[in-house]
Amino acid sequence: MAYPKSHNPFADDEEDDFRPKRRELEDEPGDSEMSEPERRQRYLQQEVMRTAQSAVDSSHRSIGLIYQSEKIGVETAEELVRQGEVLTRADKMMDHMDQDLKTSQKHINGIRSVWGGLVNYFKGKPETKPPPEEPKAYQANDRLQTALSSSRGHDDKYQASHPNLRKLDTGGFGASALMDDGSSGTNGYPHNRHLREAHQTLDNNLDEMCDGLSRLKSLGLGLQSEIEDQDDSIDSLMNKVDKMDLKIHNTNQQLKNLK
Numbered sequence: 367m368a369y370p371k372s373h374n375p376f377a378d379d380e381e382d383d384f385r386p387k388r389r390e391l392e393d394e395p396g397d398s399e400m401s402e403p404e405r406r407q408r409y410l411q412q413e414v415m416r417t418a419q420s421a422v423d424s425s426h427r428s429i430g431l432i433y434q435s436e437k438i439g440v441e442t443a444e445e446l447v448r449q450g451e452v453l454t455r456a457d458k459m460m461d462h463m464d465q466d467l468k469t470s471q472k473h474i475n476g477i478r479s480v481w482g483g484l485v486n487y488f489k490g491k492p493e494t495k496p497p498p499e500e501p502k503a504y505q506a507n508d509r510l511q512t513a514l515s516s517s518r519g520h521d522d523k524y525q526a527s528h529p530n531l532r533k534l535d536t537g538g539f540g541a542s543a544l545m546d547d548g549s550s551g552t553n554g555y556p557h558n559r560h561l562r563e564a565h566q567t568l569d570n571n572l573d574e575m576c577d578g579l580s581r582l583k584s585l586g587l588g589l590q591s592e593i594e595d596q597d598d599s600i601d602s603l604m605n606k607v608d609k610m611d612l613k614i615h616n617t618n619q620q621l622k623n624l625k
Contacts, residue, residue, distance in 0.1 A: 415561065421568055422564050422567050425567075425568055425575065428571075428575055429571055429574055429575055433520065436578060436581060436582055439586070440514060440518060440585070442589060443513070444514075446589065446593070447504060447506050447592075449596065450506060453599045453600065457599070457606070460606045460607065460610060461606075463610055464610065464613075467613050467617060470617060474617070506592050507588070507595055509587060509592075510588030510591060513587070514585075514588070516584065520578075520581070
């Protein structure tokens with residue numbers, strides 16, 4: 367079939383094929399007896415219940431992520447405390463090494479000169495020092511200790527909120543919940559009982575999220591303070607190491623000159 371040059375071949379297609387199709391309303395038992403406005407109302411009610419279910423599930427996931435972050439923060443804080451204990455022991459060891467080097471220097475001075483030997487002789491034996499006291503347990507800064515105490519009390523909630531361990535109760539959602547007229551709304555909550563419970567659950571979850579974020583903030587500030595304190599300890603330790611290295615080098619040189 368021949369067409370004129372000005373003919374549009376797409377004009378033969380039905381216009382309805384290109385019109386956006388409206389989402390069909392879900393059929394429920396008894397919908398066939400409903401009028402179009404009633405079916406529309408039922409569809410909107412279903413959308414409201416699905417939105418409420420999605421919001422509750424999202425809040426549960428957010429709580430789980432908060433508790434998971436808090437658990438990681440507690441483990442990081444505990445590792446920082448162990449690192450602080452290591453730094454404290456290293457600092458004590460450097461002090462003992464410094465005392466040993468002072469004793470070695472006295473012996474070297476006695477060997478190098480008669481006068482030094484006489485001085486050491488008349489000084490007598492060095493006083494016996496009591497055994498070093500056991501180092502006290504390392505204590506993190508107060509801010510971190512307070513945050514740790516607060517977060518450790520919620521370990522069981524991490525287990526309860528874990529997505530693989532938590533069992534959600536979703537029996538109150540769905541088309542069956544639409545038939546529940548419920549009692550009159552209170553405190554601004556909807557009249558529908560299941561929707562009202564969803565809103566109350568969402569409010570409780572938001573409060574729990576607020577508390578969890580507050581604990582995370584305290585934990586983060588405590589970690590920052592502890593890291594800053596340990597940075598200062600590391601700088602002090604490095605200065606002692608540098609001085610110790612110089613003293614050991616000088617002692618080795620003196621021992622070589624005695625040969």
